Amino acid sequence: MESNDVERLQDGLLQNECSEMYTGDGSVDINGNPVLKQTTGNWKACPFILGNECCERLAYYGISSNLVTYLTKKLHQENVSAARNVTTWQGTCYLTPLVGAVIADSYWGRYWTIAAFSTIYFIGMCTLTLSASLPALKPIECVGSLCPSATPA
Structure with missing residues (x-):
């Protein structure tokens, strides 16, 4: 050779x-x-992703089952506007994974995309919880049959 x-x-x-x-x-x-x-690869991020998805689904279905009641009883919205707001919220929740998929595949990767959007989701959940808990963020209570609607703020 x-x-x-x-x-x-x-x-x-x-x-x-x-x-x-x-x-x-x-x-x-x-x-x-x-x-x-x-x-x-391997299974390093799997517990985070599965745990995050489980918590997200529990939060989503917990909110979606009570949101119309919250909007009509506590925020004094009409049934039509409350249903429209809930439908808009649900549509947004189901369409944003498409945006996340593009970002994950093109820019950030799966782990960082899930981490970033989970943080945004968590901030939204905290904001919703605060708006239902803090008296300063609640609308004025009904007086008899007079129920003032909530302000956009």
């Missing part, structure tokens, strides 16, 4: 060895370097 053949064989072996170390699907880390198979 000539020395050129030996060099090509060694280069081929090194290339195969390197290709087995990396994911091979074009994945890059936060610095733009190819991702090592040993440090990516």
